[in-house]
Amino acid sequence: MAEGTAPAALGDSEFDRDTAVAARAAEPGAYDTGLSRGWTIMGAVNGGYLLAVAARALRDALPHPDPFSITAHYLTPSQPGPAVVRTQQVRAGRTMSTGQASLFQRDEQGNEVERLRVLAAYGELDALPDDVRTSAKPPVMPGYGDCVGSESAPGGRPVAGDTAILDRLDLRLDPATAGWAVGAPSGVGAIRGWLGLADGRDHDPLSLLLAVDALPPTAFDLGLKGWTPTLELTAHVRCRPAPGPVRVSLTTRNLAGGLLEEDAEVWDAEDRLVAQSRQLARVPRG
Known part of the structure; x- marks a missing residue:
């Protein structure tokens, strides 16, 4: 966030504008949207951003407001431009509801192509009760001021190619997990960092879906370069985050058969585990 600029309020930020959906009057449960080029990296639309778009449509379609669990299968690569999200209420109870959503775009021949399919509990x-019993611990990492931003990478960009999403994030990596940016990956398969939105908007349940997929992939720390496409991602939102940037920890324990899993934990300023995720991704081919 630029010095002297007031933080963006919920609803006023670029994230809110770029995940906005508009209900189709003639097609109940369908929502028009536009996928912004601003949330791409290496030319691909970020998977967490796509998940947030679908989740916003489901929030409008279902009687409950917050995603508790949401699973997405990424079927074909999404492109910046118009899209439609079609939702269906599967079940509605007193305290929870379940819905599904699919995001479609048109190909060069004008045919609709399904990009993303989601099943979610809201x-x-x-x-929720405030009882917490956990053995999970916040990631051990330096404070925000002692972590490194993208401006510290050679050429001011840690990733080659189109990295428009970095201009929309306030991302500062733990130096111990940023060696890959200067050609010295640790080989551990871990990435940690502080994450906010560049315009100062505080996190909410929808932006936590972005947060679990916003850091560089752990494949980079394994010495692999290139796009790491997500095949499936499941996120759990545990509570509403406190104001301020969150701490995100990503780990990979197993790479085999050209696939890797990536586990994410998101912690807020009050040391609460506010979101978790696991995704399955293809190993970069580059």
């Missing part, structure tokens, strides 16, 4: 985070 509820109300503020109505």
Whole structure:
């Protein structure tokens, strides 16, 4: 966020504008949207951003406001431009509802192509009991001011190619997990960092879906370069985050058969585990 600029409020930020959906009057459950080029990396639309777009449509379609669990299968690569999200309410109970959504775009021949299919459970985070019993611990990492931003990478960009998404994020990596940016990956398969939005908008349940997929992939720390396409991603939102940037920890324990898993934990300023995810991704071919 530029010095002297007031933080963007919910609804006023670039993230909110770029994930906005508009209901089709003539097609119940369908929502028009536009996928922004601003959330691409290496030319690909970010998977967490796509998940947030679908989740926003489901929030409008279902009787409960917050995603508790959401699973997405990425069927074909999405492109910046017009899209439609079609939703269906599967079940609605007193405290939770379940819905599914598919995101479609048209190909060069004008045919609709399904890009993303989602199944999600929604509820109300503020109505959950406050009892917490956990052995999970926040990631051990330096403070925000001692972590490194993209301006510290050679040429001011840690990733070659189109990295428009970095201009929309306030991302500062733990130096211990940023060696790959200067040609010295640790080989551990771990990435940690602080994450906010560049315009200062505080995180909410929808932006947590972006957060679990916004850091560079752990494949980079394994010494692999290139696009790491997500095949499937499941995210759990555990509570509404406190204001301020969150800490995100990504780990990979197994790479085999050209596939790797990536586990994410997202912690807020009050040391609460606010979101978790696991995804299956293809190993970069480059």
